[in-house]
Amino acid sequence: MAASARELLSAVHQELAPKESENRLVDLIASGEAPRSVFRLIAAEESRIVPSDQRSFLHLAARASEPGAREFFAGLGAGEGLALEKLKALAAVTGLDDQALREYRPLAGCQAYPSFMAWMALNGKPADVVVALNANFAAFGTYCATIAKAMREHYGFDDEACGFFDFFGAPIPGADEQAATIVQAGIDRNEATDEAWTYARLFQDYELQFWNTIADEAK
Template identity: 60%
Template sequence: MSRTARDLLDTTRRELAPGEHENRLVPLVAQGKAPVAVLGALAAEQHHVITSDWRSFLTLAARADQQDAREFFSGLGQGEGLALGKLAAFASACGLDADAVRAYEPMAGCQAYPAYQAWLALNGDPVDVVLALVANFSAWGNYCATITRALREHYGFDDEACGFFDFFATPSPEMEEQALAVAQNGIDAGRPADRARRYGRLLQSYELMFWNTLADRAEVFLGQSPR
C-alpha cells in the first residue's frame, strides 16, 4: 500500500497530540483526587456521548459510498453498543443506577464533542472523518488506560466497573489498518482527504472541552476556583 494515507495519519496525529497539561481531569483521577461524584458525572455524560456517537457512526456508514468505509463505520457502531453495556457497571460503582443516569442533566461543554460528531455524520466526507477519528482515538485510548489503572488503585473498583475504560484502552491495530485502507482507497479514487486535519483538530478540541468541563466541577468539589 502507498504510504500516503499512513503519512497523513501520522502527521495529523503528531500535530494534534494534546499537551501534557491540557487535560485537567485525568491527572486528578490518576492521583485519586477526583471526587466519586465527578466520576459519576463522567459516567452519565458518557452515556449521552455513546448513544449519540452510535447513531452518528451508523449514519456515516449509510452515507459512505465505499464498501470498506461502510464496514468500518458499522464496526465502530457495534463497538459503541458494546461500550454502552459496559458503562452501566461503571455508573453503578459511582452510585448511579439507570434511573439516575436518565435523570442526569448533561453539560454543554461535555456534549460539544458528540454534537460535532453528529455534524460530521451529516456533512463530513467519510474518508476525511475516518482519518480524523483514528488520529483522535489514540489520545482517548491513553486517557482510558490512565483512568482504568487509577480506578483500581485509588478507588477500589473491580474489573466489571473498569470494563468500559479497559475496552477503549486496548489498542486495535486491526482497526487502524482498516481505517488506513479506507483512506487510501478514497485517496486513490481522487478524494484527497484534505479536511482530515481540520476535523481532527476540532474533535480534539471538543474532547478536551469534555474533560475540562468535568475538571471544573471537580475543582468546585475540592473547594478550588474553576478555571
C-alpha cells in the first residue's frame, strides 16, 4: 500500500494506462470505420448497465461510514440517473424503442463490467472501490470524448444523440481531489487495502471486454 492516497492513485493509473490502447472499438469509431450498428449495440447494453451501476453506487453510499465517501457515491448514483435520460436519445435514433430494449438479449462480455461493479458494491471496502473507479473513469472519460467527436464528424449524429457520451466525456470538477480525500481517510483508518490494485485491474479488464465484445459482434 502506498504511503499516501495521491501516490496510490497515481501508481495505479500509471500501471494500468498502457492497456487503455487495447480498446479496439474506440479506434474504429474515431476513424469512422466502425459500422453505425455499434451505436445501437452500445445503447442496448448501456440501458442495462446504467441502472445497475446506479443501484451499485447508491448501495456503496449506504455502506460507507465516512461522510465524504457517502457524498461521492451518492453523487455518482445521481449522475447515472442523468446519464440514463441522455441515453434515451441515442436509443431512439438507433431504432430502439421500449419493446426492442425489453426483447434485446444482452452480451455476456458487455455485462461483466456491471456485474463486477455490483460485486464491489457488496464486498469491497469503499476506499478500495474509489481507487478502482478513479482509474477507470480516467479511461472511460477519454473513450467517451473521442466517441462523441467521431459521432458528429463521421456518423452525422446531432447533439442530443451524442449527449450520453458528452456527459461522461466531460471532466468532473474536483473529482480527483475528492477521490484522494476519501482514499486518504481510508488509509488513515486502515480501511484501504492492497485489494484496490486487484479491483482496479479487473475493472479495467472488464471495461475493455465491454468495448471489444461490441467490436467483435459488429463485424
